[in-house]
Amino acid sequence: MTDADSAPTTTDGSAASDGPAPIRLGTRASRLAVAQSQDVADRLAKAAGRPVELVTVTSEGDTNRASLASLGGTGVFASALREALVAGEVDVLVHSLKDLPTAPYDGLTIASVPKRADARDVLVARNAATIDTLPEGAKVGTGSPRRVAQLRAKRPDLDVVDIRGNIDTRLGRVEDDLDAVVLAAAGLGRIDRLDAATELLDLGFWPSAPGQGALAVEIRTEVLTSTAKTDENLLAALRKLDHAPTRLTVTAEREVLAKLEAGCSAPIGATAVVDAELLLVSATVYRPDGSEYRTASHAAHLDGSAQDRLDEALAVAGRVAAELLENGAAELADLASSVSREPADGDHSAGPGLATPAE
Numbered sequence: 001m002t003d004a005d006s007a008p009t010t011t012d013g014s015a016a017s018d019g020p021a022p023i024r025l026g027t028r029a030s031r032l033a034v035a036q037s038q039d040v041a042d043r044l045a046k047a048a049g050r051p052v053e054l055v056t057v058t059s060e061g062d063t064n065r066a067s068l069a070s071l072g073g074t075g076v077f078a079s080a081l082r083e084a085l086v087a088g089e090v091d092v093l094v095h096s097l098k099d100l101p102t103a104p105y106d107g108l109t110i111a112s113v114p115k116r117a118d119a120r121d122v123l124v125a126r127n128a129a130t131i132d133t134l135p136e137g138a139k140v141g142t143g144s145p146r147r148v149a150q151l152r153a154k155r156p157d158l159d160v161v162d163i164r165g166n167i168d169t170r171l172g173r174v175e176d177d178l179d180a181v182v183l184a185a186a187g188l189g190r191i192d193r194l195d196a197a198t199e200l201l202d203l204g205f206w207p208s209a210p211g212q213g214a215l216a217v218e219i220r221t222e223v224l225t226s227t228a229k230t231d232e233n234l235l236a237a238l239r240k241l242d243h244a245p246t247r248l249t250v251t252a253e254r255e256v257l258a259k260l261e262a263g264c265s266a267p268i269g270a271t272a273v274v275d276a277e278l279l280l281v282s283a284t285v286y287r288p289d290g291s292e293y294r295t296a297s298h299a300a301h302l303d304g305s306a307q308d309r310l311d312e313a314l315a316v317a318g319r320v321a322a323e324l325l326e327n328g329a330a331e332l333a334d335l336a337s338s339v340s341r342e343p344a345d346g347d348h349s350a351g352p353g354l355a356t357p358a359e
Helices: 029-046 076-086 145-154 167-174 185-190 221-225 227-239 244-259 306-326 329-333
Strands: 025-026 052-056 094-097 107-112 119-125 139-142 159-162 178-185 199-201 216-222 268-275 276-287 294-301
Touching: 025 029, 025 076, 029 052, 029 094, 029 185, 029 216, 029 227, 052 216, 076 094, 094 185, 107 221, 107 227, 119 167, 139 145, 145 159, 145 167, 145 268, 145 276, 159 216, 167 178, 167 221, 178 185, 216 221, 221 227, 244 268, 244 276, 244 306, 268 306, 276 306, 276 329, 294 306, 294 329, 306 329
Parallel strands: 025 052, 025 094, 139 159, 139 178
Antiparallel strands: 094 216, 107 216, 119 178, 119 199, 268 276, 276 294
């Protein structure tokens, strides 16, 4: 539900004025969610020329301390936000893209994907340890099935502990009952805590979640064809925030996940990079205990229009997923059990849940 107890405020915290109608941006209440939402709000306000107010929405993932896997995966964080957007309680949402199910959500569209932050995972450990130098039997915390599998694949001797909580809570446990935790570099960076990392985990041997490090700005689909001045203003501002290279790479990564028919909590890592008009997409599917994994990579040259390039990204990702499935990835990771319970309805033409920015 939205926080109706506090008066609307602009991005600088002052009360909203009687000027242009403010854009209401829905966000979770966590420190990280507010930090990344505030960053988007500041840029959106500048691009739109009108104030943006943050509206706090509480999700089941924020109040239920059960494991993410038992709640249906990280998509649980998006459900309440999306309900608020559909109900018209907010105008836009900011999500961590890695936490969004790949299936389109009926009535909503990801209208902007800002420039991506660092996609890597990091280790935060006592005594400046790395994955290789952690003591035998060290307790390492993570709430991600992918990270569990990667830790066990790399160091089967480690005691991997399922953890929940915000970043500060997880960091605090390193000096308490854990020897280390694995977190997203982007999240630490957004709250100015990247200095806590003792190792940045290279994507070549430690692929991150599809879309990790990227944000998604979601709107009601009806806004795309609206002739209301405020909606036209919002779309124009969101186009300015959209970063084409990021949209291309995350589209490819999320398409791998979609073609594998897996949820965002599946033990899958995917990486897409563009170098001199060459798109390389690779993905790894792990057995949950880390004892086995399958990897596939494919590349293609990019040319033509923005839509042509997105179509090529989808095609390359499809080849990666097909090779993984041919090599038994679905059975290896029991992918069917990882599928999110989010409703699915919409157009995949610009990639899973992503819409080509309105012209």
